[in-house]
Amino acid sequence: CDDYVIKHRKYVSVESxxxxxxxRLRMCQDLPYNTTFMPNLLNHYDQQTAALAMEPxxxxxxxxxxxxxxxxxxxxxxxVCTEYGRLSMPCRSICQRAKGECHKLMEVFGVAWPDDxxxxxxxxxxxxxPRAEDLLTSSEPTDQSSKTVQRDYGFWCPxxxxxxxxxxxxxxxxxxxxxxxxxxxxxxxxxxxxxYFIGVxxxxxxxxxxxxxxxxxxxxxxxxxxxxxxxxxxxCYVMVSLVFFLGFLLEDRVACNAVSPSxxxxxxxxQGSHNKVCTLFFMVLYFFTMAGSVWWVILTIxxxxxxxxxxxxxxxxxKALLFHAVAWGLPGAxxxxxxxxxxxxxxxxxxxCFIGLYDIDALxxxxxxxxxxxxxxxxxxxxxxxxxxxxxxxxxxxEKENQAKLVKFMIRMGVxxxxxxxxxxxxxxxxxxxHTYRKxxxxxxxxxxxxxxxxxxxxxxxxxxxxxxxxxxxxxVMMLVVxxxxxxxxxxxxxxxxxxxxxHGRRRKDGVNESRQVLQEQPDFAQxxxxxxxxxxxxxSRGTSTQxxxxxxxxxxxxxxxxxxxxxxxxxxxxxxxxxxxxxxxxRRTRDNRGTPEHSFHGSMPHLDHPLSTxxxxxxxxGHSRGGSQQDVSQVPPTLxxxxxxxxDGRVAENDxxxx
Numbered sequence: 001c002d003d004y005v006i007k008h009r010k011y012v013s014v015e016s017x018x019x020x021x022x023x024r025l026r027m028c029q030d031l032p033y034n035t036t037f038m039p040n041l042l043n044h045y046d047q048q049t050a051a052l053a054m055e056p057x058x059x060x061x062x063x064x065x066x067x068x069x070x071x072x073x074x075x076x077x078x079x080v081c082t083e084y085g086r087l088s089m090p091c092r093s094i095c096q097r098a099k100g101e102c103h104k105l106m107e108v109f110g111v112a113w114p115d116d117x118x119x120x121x122x123x124x125x126x127x128x129x130p131r132a133e134d135l136l137t138s139s140e141p142t143d144q145s146s147k148t149v150q151r152d153y154g155f156w157c158p159x160x161x162x163x164x165x166x167x168x169x170x171x172x173x174x175x176x177x178x179x180x181x182x183x184x185x186x187x188x189x190x191x192x193x194x195x196y197f198i199g200v201x202x203x204x205x206x207x208x209x210x211x212x213x214x215x216x217x218x219x220x221x222x223x224x225x226x227x228x229x230x231x232x233x234x235x236c237y238v239m240v241s242l243v244f245f246l247g248f249l250l251e252d253r254v255a256c257n258a259v260s261p262s263x264x265x266x267x268x269x270x271q272g273s274h275n276k277v278c279t280l281f282f283m284v285l286y287f288f289t290m291a292g293s294v295w296w297v298i299l300t301i302x303x304x305x306x307x308x309x310x311x312x313x314x315x316x317x318x319k320a321l322l323f324h325a326v327a328w329g330l331p332g333a334x335x336x337x338x339x340x341x342x343x344x345x346x347x348x349x350x351x352x353c354f355i356g357l358y359d360i361d362a363l364x365x366x367x368x369x370x371x372x373x374x375x376x377x378x379x380x381x382x383x384x385x386x387x388x389x390x391x392x393x394x395x396x397x398x399e400k401e402n403q404a405k406l407v408k409f410m411i412r413m414g415v416x417x418x419x420x421x422x423x424x425x426x427x428x429x430x431x432x433x434x435h436t437y438r439k440x441x442x443x444x445x446x447x448x449x450x451x452x453x454x455x456x457x458x459x460x461x462x463x464x465x466x467x468x469x470x471x472x473x474x475x476x477v478m479m480l481v482v483x484x485x486x487x488x489x490x491x492x493x494x495x496x497x498x499x500x501x502x503x504h505g506r507r508r509k510d511g512v513n514e515s516r517q518v519l520q521e522q523p524d525f526a527q528x529x530x531x532x533x534x535x536x537x538x539x540x541s542r543g544t545s546t547q548x549x550x551x552x553x554x555x556x557x558x559x560x561x562x563x564x565x566x567x568x569x570x571x572x573x574x575x576x577x578x579x580x581x582x583x584x585x586x587x588r589r590t591r592d593n594r595g596t597p598e599h600s601f602h603g604s605m606p607h608l609d610h611p612l613s614t615x616x617x618x619x620x621x622x623g624h625s626r627g628g629s630q631q632d633v634s635q636v637p638p639t640l641x642x643x644x645x646x647x648x649d650g651r652v653a654e655n656d657x658x659x660x
Contacts, residue, residue, distance in 0.1 A: 020081035025051055027061060028074040033130055036078040039456075041089065042116050045156055049454040050077040052159070052264070056111045066101035068094045071129055076117065080130045090129045095119035155446060158453035160266040163257070168342050169271045171358065172442055178268035179358055181256035182348030184445050190469045191349060198350050198476045199248035205241035205480040208487040209234040215490045218502050223490075225316035226302035229295045230416075230489050232327065236292035237483025243285045244480060247351030254278050255346030255353060270346035270353065273339055282344045282353040283335055290331035292483065293374045296420060298323050300381035303413060307385035338366060350476055356431070360438055368431050375424060382417050386410060412489065419485035423478040430475035440465045 020035040024047050028036075036047075044050040054077050061070050075090040082088055096119050106113065157177035163169045164176070171177040182191055212234040216223050223231055247254070254277045257268045273279045301323075305311040338344065338355055343366070345357045356363025389410055444464040450457035 021047075023047075023078050025054065025074070025078050027054055027058070027070065028078045031071070031074060033080040033135060035081040037081045039153075041076045041079055043156070044077065045456055046454050047078070049159065053077065056109075059109050060102050060105055060111070063105065065105045066098045069098040069102055072098045075129045080134045082134050088130060088134045089122055091125040091127055092119050092122040093126050094129060095122050153456035153459070155442075156455040158455050159264055160453065161268055162265065163268060167272055167274060169268075171269075178257070178271060181267040181269045181346070182252045185441060185467050186349070186469055186472075194349055194469065194473050194476070195248055195251065195351065197473060198244055198480075201477050201480045202241045202244040202248060205237060205483045206245060208484045209238045209241060212486040212490050213238060215495055215498065218498050222494075222498075224313045225320070226299070226306040226313070227489065228317075228320075229299035229302060229323070229327075230486055233292050233295040233299065234483065234486035236288040236295060237480075237486070239284055239288040240292065240483060241480055243281055243352055244350060244476075247281065247347075249351075251351050252346075252348050253351075254281060255348050255351050269348060269358070270344075272342045272344055275346075275353075278346055278353040279339070279344060282355070283339070285352055285354055286338065287331045287335045289479070290334060290370060291327055293371055293424075294327045294330060297374050297378045297381075298327055300378040300385070300417075303385045304381040308388045334366060334370070338362070349472060356434075360435060363431060363435055368428065368435065371424070371428055371431075375421070375428070378417075379421070382413075386414065416485050416489055419488065420482060423482035426478040427475055427482065430471055430478070433471060434467075437465060437467065441467055 020037055023029065023031070023034055023036050038044065038046050038050075040050055042050070042053065044053060054073060057069070057073055060066075061073070072090055072094050075088075075094075080088055095117070099113055099119060103113065155172045155174055157171065157174045161171065161177050161180060163178050167176075169176055169178045171179050186194075213231060216231045216234075252267075254275070255270055257270055259265065259267045270278045302316050305316055306313075341362075343355050343359060343362045344353055345355060345359065346353050347357055356367045389406065392406070440463055443458050443461060444466055446455070446458050447461055447464065
């Protein structure tokens with residue numbers, strides 16, 4: 001068995017480069033040797049940790065169940081310190097004798113033989129321990145202790161942070177280990193202040209988003225596409241703020257594992273899906289956070305469809321099923337994937353469960369990547385829509401009222417997007433900050449706590465840093481503030497009237513939504529760029545269509561005529577002589593010359609024979625017409641503007657109402 005040193009060197013995961021140190025273990029005093037090294041053969045960093053691990057064997061050693069047990073234990077927990085590069089291990093025969101003679105007594109005391117001490121791990125020889133060559137080459141103890149590190153041993157999981165192997169925990173690259181709870185970086189005073197602040201903001205966010213959703217329920221027809229995604233966005237942050245509020249109430253009872261003094265275990269962060277409440281918190285929080293981000297992107301898509309290709313509300317609404325499939329399906333797939341990968345982590349600061357708190361890779365691919373992608377797509381579509389509507393406003397003449405509505409809608413959309421993007425970009429910045437400095441924070445934590453945990457200290461630490469509590473506080477606040485802008489979209493006098501009517505048991509029936517109506521009234525942008533300077537402006541009617549996308553074939557066109565030479569007299573309502581958009585199905589006729597009407601069909605310029613005629617002063621509105629005004633025009637060739645139909649007897653009755 002001369003080659004046992006080389007054959008079984010793989011038994012030790014880390015070769016010792018510590019200097020020899022005196023044996024301080026009470027059980028291993030008065031041995032043939034008095035120096036040892038650390039880490040020992042069982043990977044105990046120092047003698048204090050080794051002494052704690054030897055405690056269960058004290059009754060057997062005191063009762064001397066085997067003459068070889070004490071020496072065998074000391075050979076593992078306090079091995080003889082030999083020359084550098086040599087490793088002395090006890091023979092298999094010593095192990096077998098100690099185990100065979102003491103196993104009955106160990107059963108009485110409820111002590112199991114550890115797997116690390118299985119006899120098959122040791123060299124097959126029949127020599128005492130220590131051997132003569134070990135004593136001849138033994139080094140003298142030095143002044144250096146085990147606190148002097150000669151190389152980087154990496155992170156060793158302290159005994160207090162170890163967990164059951166079947167849980168699948170991982171901390172700082174070590175399996176069966178978890179982070180201390182509630183926080184490894186902040187004090188109890190800082191945690192208490194942060195939790196109360198998060199609780200207050202969660203209540204504010206919950207109130208505002210819930211108000212938005214309830215306002216929608218009062219009148220579900222008021223918020224149609226393109227603004228409908230704001231409602232689902234608000235629903236998402238109702239759930240997000242609710243989870244944070246519950247985390248505030250429960251403190252760290254969900255995010256942390258309980259203390260186990262009997263097993264020398266401290267409170268640790270919960271990981272994986274074995275904690276059902278923590279898993280539920282993670283599912284709701286992550287799913288609705290990602291869904292809220294996707295709904296904002298869908299909002300910018302509907303804004304783009306309404307502003308650039310001029311899709312109507314009904315046309316956009318036909319894609320609602322696709323929007324819901326994407327908004328709920330993608331976050332659901334990511335949530336299931338993370339649960340399958342066992343990436344759930346408790347958050348001792350906020351009391352909830354999320355991902356990426358200690359796992360940098362999960363933070364990078366499942367939080368930062370989706371959020372950054374959604375922000376990039378949403379900003380691009382938002383800018384394109386704003387530019388398109390601004391060109392419409394600048395290049396196409398609109399009525400003063402519609403100009404004001406269009407500008408108002410653009411301002412509302414811009415303000416809402418800014419109020420959403422600023423908190424979201426702040427959250428992304430905080431995540432990047434954590435992603436960048438996490439390794440430095442962990443190294444600093446190891447250096448400050450290695451002696452108290454009895455683990456190797458970091459080797460040659462060049463930079464130390466601790467996280468700023470204010471940045472973590474900003475991150476949590478902005479995760480909730482990002483949901484509050486939804487209340488600004490519904491905040492108006494109309495909302496106050498609706499709530500007042502609802503509380504008094506009345507329901508208001510309002511017309512077409514203002515912002516949606518303005519978008520549908522805009523002329524086709526491509527046509528506006530191609531028209532000649534003197535070509536009449538073709539505009540869609542103020543009536544709303546119920547047949548899907550508004551087209552030119554479903555709107556009454558107006559023609560603007562120049563060179564007016566004579567004023568036209570009216571009997572009643574002088575203001576009615578102004579040019580106004582004609583309604584679907586409305587017809588005009590003159591009092592005189594009824595039998596020879598001249599028709600002008602939809603889509604063409606009206607043909608007027610008299611040079612004094614104008615667009616609105618050639619006709620007399622019938623007594624049953626909408627305005628009730630009459631015009632008396634003499635000696636003017638009658639011109640009848642129809643919507644594609646003519647009357648057989650020259651008399652056409654005007655429709656009383658606007659088109660549907």
